[in-house]
Amino acid sequence: MKYKEIFKRVRAASQKLLQIEDTRLHEVLDHLADAVIRETTFILEENRKDLERMDPAHPKYDRLLLTAERLEGIAADIRNVATLPSPVGHIVSETIRPNGMKLTKITVPFGVIGIIYEARPNVSLDVFSLCLKSGNACILKGGSDAEYSNLAIVSVIHQVLRKKGIDPAIVELLPVEREATQALLHAEGYVDLIIPRGSSNLIQYVRQNASIPVIETGAGICHTYFDKDGDIEKGAAIIRNAKTRRVSVCNALDCLIIHTDRIQDLPALCRELIQSKVIIYADAPAMKALEGNYPQKWLKPSTPASYGTEWMDYILSVKTVKDIEEAIGHISEYSSRHSECIITENEENAELFRKIVDAACVYTNVSTAFTDGAQFGLGAEIGISTQKLHARGPMALEELTSYKWLIEGDGQIRNK
């Protein structure tokens, strides 16, 4: 089977990668950043071929588009990743057992990581640099829309690797056909981990079909709960920021939950949404409070479908609750466990919220817009995990490693 040959090649190359020092990886990434700039004309020409096949009005067009400026940004990101500390070889724990054997738990690369993504060709470079820095080989499966762009990018990477004497098989781009995805999802023994990057449909598909471990990234159905003891000024600022900073990101606010005792403050909390023409889907008490205080044309009654939706748009649903328990219950039912926020000056309620709300990021009086690797100070980000296994929330280099146990001794055997 043709894919198996590719998988074998990458697996073999991943082993050789284990012997390459971080200083050399740093150098390779710097050279790659140079090469991306040097080969700008070539990459943009190939990108043009992909763009020509797509309607410029299509939302994917902008994601597919590369420009000299974007390539400069990508090159800068590669240089930044190069300078980060290596996540490999950290000693997690070290003990001497009573029989004298030494036990060391040490971080190691996963080995081979498969990445499945859609129209964004920049992902090829982002992902490769994060994988290389963490000692991992990678198998890329990009979308067919970006075929020429990805081929060009991977050929630039291969060229740099060859020049630096590193087996180019540490990164391979799979052909665009669908069977390649299937093969990757079942590459047991060759691929250690799959990370899908893209729409929730893609992520859903990968999760349902992969027989090797997957890290689920993506969908954020995010709530902010304005508590009985919430501060109006903080609340209004956070709600505006979380909803309107960028509506197409996963940490954007989808549903405002408000304590019924504070329903008269709802107009003040929503006032700053007017300038962004945010459409509000309000339940009956919220509707009553907003009528006359919010433009009627952007005010609609909520339906059950208004909750549990990731809007990705200038839309906000509002839910009124009688107490914090009902707020937490609503979140538990509709959240995608990405980012959840409470606005309160009541420390007891804040503590309860932090303890019970099950999400990667639980905020107290801070906008959910901060759920991001760079904002968390992680230096880079390969995605935001919404599962609980291995990594949760923003994932950076450290999350691209596993560990192994080293046991050293002088002939110890086990008696019983």
Added chain:
Amino acid sequence: MKYKEIFKRVRAASQKLLQIEDTRLHEVLDHLADAVIRETTFILEENRKDLERMDPAHPKYDRLLLTAERLEGIAADIRNVATLPSPVGHIVSETIRPNGMKLTKITVPFGVIGIIYEARPNVSLDVFSLCLKSGNACILKGGSDAEYSNLAIVSVIHQVLRKKGIDPAIVELLPVEREATQALLHAEGYVDLIIPRGSSNLIQYVRQNASIPVIETGAGICHTYFDKDGDIEKGAAIIRNAKTRRVSVCNALDCLIIHTDRIQDLPALCRELIQSKVIIYADAPAMKALEGNYPQKWLKPSTPASYGTEWMDYILSVKTVKDIEEAIGHISEYSSRHSECIITENEENAELFRKIVDAACVYTNVSTAFTDGAQFGLGAEIGISTQKLHARGPMALEELTSYKWLIEGDGQIRNK
């Protein structure tokens, strides 16, 4: 759908569990240990009903069998788990970002863990105590062979929980029918993690069919490489111990790899296997060295099928290699990445082996028999992970937790 109701109930109970202090969980486990002893007659009577349906000659019979002595052992294990430090609420990292918001990464329970297992009814108690201690609710899917035993055990657990004022829905036993397994494997939004415990067929099935995260435990195809610079005495002891201590465990030795320059020492290395009547599948050079030095009746030529097999029996395959690279290549091809060992006095070779060999546990001059939670000093064990995501090697309480990020501030918003 009837299973969904169960899943919802457990999910709701898991949230209440988050508010219960560790001292109370400790108490519950002590009471459970008492109840297991007190209810010995009842549990053994129910176990008898399961045993009556099974042929005593069947290998499963012993796994299914409970005795007063075994229940005492289980109760002691429960008391031990009760005394271990709670793995929940540990602060992994704490930082203040430049904008003043505080970021805390803190360990939390997964929430709901699904366990799928076969004929061993003791697993119900083992798993429940580990899950409870780590703040997790659990959904048990035991084998139909152990139906009465599991029902009895779970009723004892429920009785203790009710008496202690804890929602009994923190543990539910699914009905024995196959559709229950299917429902559990796809209980997205309700179950955070599935751990299969049992045969490699079961594990394979779960991995292939689950759409929620799985931790793969189990199969160990283990090698020991006797290097050019290996010490005969250490080698003979380790080989005997790893092969014959218990042949049915996953850390048992399956294949001895020997450097061709030391082939004349093979009889000495294998001498102590004779008393255990170990059958050796030898390649041509090994066969030549052993002939006349090992009982002919237990000596057979190896075939390709002799490698990459988890024997679970008094059988050992032997492979001769020309150098350490070939040994590592053989391991890379056939290992299940569980436990691998090098016997050498050459530190450079040991270093290379530790660096390149991809396994949960990599041993230098120590028997692979030590791959075990208790031997590693972890206090308990829920299984040995052979995957690299989240947990690798022996898994104990810490591995039954995830983490969340808590972000606290006073109205911070993100500017760009």
